[in-house]
Amino acid sequence: SYVLTQPPSVSVAPGRTASIPCGGNNIGSKGVHWYQQKPGQAPVLVIFYDSDRPSGLPERFSGSNSGNTATLTISRVEAGDEADYYCQVWDSNSDHVVFGGGTKLTVL
Amino acid sequence: DVQLVESGGGLAQPGGSLRLSCAVSGFSVTSFEMNWVRQAPGKGLEWVAYIGSGGGKIFYSDSVKDRFTISRDIGNNSVNLQMNSLRADDSAVYYCARFPMVSDYMDVWGKGTTVTVSS
Numbered sequence: 001s002y003v004l005t006q007p008p009s010v011s012v013a014p015g016r017t018a019s020i021p022c023g024g025n026n027i028g029s030k031g032v033h034w035y036q037q038k039p040g041q042a043p044v045l046v047i048f049y050d051s052d053r054p055s056g057l058p059e060r061f062s063g064s065n066s067g068n069t070a071t072l073t074i075s076r077v078e079a080g081d082e083a084d085y086y087c088q089v090w091d092s093n094s095d096h097v098v099f100g101g102g103t104k105l106t107v108l
Numbered sequence: 109d110v111q112l113v114e115s116g117g118g119l120a121q122p123g124g125s126l127r128l129s130c131a132v133s134g135f136s137v138t139s140f141e142m143n144w145v146r147q148a149p150g151k152g153l154e155w156v157a158y159i160g161s162g163g164g165k166i167f168y169s170d171s172v173k174d175r176f177t178i179s180r181d182i183g184n185n186s187v188n189l190q191m192n193s194l195r196a197d198d199s200a201v202y203y204c205a206r207f208p209m210v211s212d213y214m215d216v217w218g219k220g221t222t223v224t225v226s227s
Contacts, residue, residue, distance in 0.1 A: 001170070033213035035153070042203055042217040043145075043153065054215070086153050090212035095167045097143060097155035097212070 002091040004100035011106045012077050020072040020103045022087030030089045032070040034063060037084045037102075046085075047072060074105070082107045110134035110216050112204045117221030120194050128189040128221060129181075130204030137180050138162075141207040142187045143214060144178060146200035146223075156202070157189060172198075194225045 005023040012018040022032060032050050035043035045054055047063040050070065060075045074081055087100040116128040130142070144156040157178040158167045166178055177190040187204060201222050205214035 031212065035214070037153075042219050043205075043214070044217070045213060045215050048211070048213040048215075084152075088153075088213065095158075096169065097145075097158065099145075099153045099155060102152040 001094055002098050004087055004098055006100040006103045009104045011108055013108045014077055016077055018074040018077050018105055020085050022070045022100050023068055027068055027070050028066045032065050033088045034072045035086045077107055079107050112216055112218035114204050114218045114221035117223045119224045121227055122225055124194050125192045126223060128202055130187040130218060132185045137185055137187055138182060143205045144189050145203045145205055148200040196225050199223060199225045
């Protein structure tokens with residue numbers, strides 16, 4: 001089955017840029033989606049189809065996808081961005097939704 | 109307003125059953141594909157099941173296949189998850205989530221319902 005790999009944690013200082021990678025075999029050929037989850041809350045979609053943002057989401061959130069790595073980038077990081085972030089794809093070979101293991105973003 | 113509200117969680121014994129329901133408002137379950145996603149305490153998100161807008165396409169994760177059944181109740185505009193042969197590792201918060209039309213990301217999520225499997 002298809003596997004998505006994320007680092008368990010990423011740390012960044014306020015105002016700097018955070019990059020959260022999501023690795024998968026030829027992931028560049030798939031549409032990658034990203035969710036933000038804060039403690040005790042349901043996940044919230046932040047990026048869909050690699051780089052599209054839901055309406056109302058700050059432009060500080062962006063995404064890219066090429067080769068074997070998709071990346072969520074958060075510019076000018078704020079304390080309120082501290083959360084767990086998950087990447088997700090649809091694996092058409094198995095007809096399964098696949099999530100990455102999640103990355104905890106810590107704002108120093 | 110588009111809203112998903114899960115219910116039916118609680119305590120179940122190993123080997124027992126529970127039925128979760130996801131009440132949908134603001135759209136029809138006959139027009140959108142729906143999913144169940146779970147999250148064990150302190151763990152990441154795990155997809156559980158999918159049902160297509162027509163009801164005919166249904167997929168399950170390997171961990172729940174042959175034990176869980178996803179279905180729709182068109183009259184009540186809800187999506188259900190019948191969980192049988194429950195195990196301790198089925199303990200989790202269960203979320204209902206929608207795929208928007210012709211898409212495979214989840215744009216609307218419920219707040220979740222907690223299932224605990226313990227003797």
